[in-house]
Amino acid sequence: MTDQPRHNEPAPQAPEERVxxxxxxxxxxxxxxxxxxxxxxxxxxxxxxxTLLGITAEAIGGTNxxxxxxxxxxxxxxxxxxxxxxxxxxxxxxxxxxxxxxHPPRTSGKDL
Numbered sequence: 001m002t003d004q005p006r007h008n009e010p011a012p013q014a015p016e017e018r019v020x021x022x023x024x025x026x027x028x029x030x031x032x033x034x035x036x037x038x039x040x041x042x043x044x045x046x047x048x049x050x051t052l053l054g055i056t057a058e059a060i061g062g063t064n065x066x067x068x069x070x071x072x073x074x075x076x077x078x079x080x081x082x083x084x085x086x087x088x089x090x091x092x093x094x095x096x097x098x099x100x101x102x103h104p105p106r107t108s109g110k111d112l
Contacts, residue, residue: 035055049078053065053067053078053079057080064079075090077090
């Protein structure tokens with residue numbers, strides 16, 4: 001999923017380039033639709049969390065995907081191995097900034 005469509009790029013001039021770009025856009029959109037269909041089929045919080053973690057690991061990769069989510073005034077942590085618990089503080093600095101400021105922090109590649 002690193003080759004996401006970039007809509008601010010100028011349109012390719014050669015027909016072969018245009019076909020390649022359209023094929024990439026189509027495959028990206030098909031992946032998004034497939035993921036959204038799988039998420040929408042889940043019912044209930046636990047199944048939705050399990051589905052989100054599973055499809056993230058399948059589509060993007062990763063050995064231990066972790067999801068932090070707020071419920072009321074508490075923060076919960078769930079991972080792909082099934083560990084689910086309330087946490088006092090998000091121990092990942094990147095995710096901690098995201099939660100504190102309510103938007104993704106700006107990063108460079110070296111921060112990830």
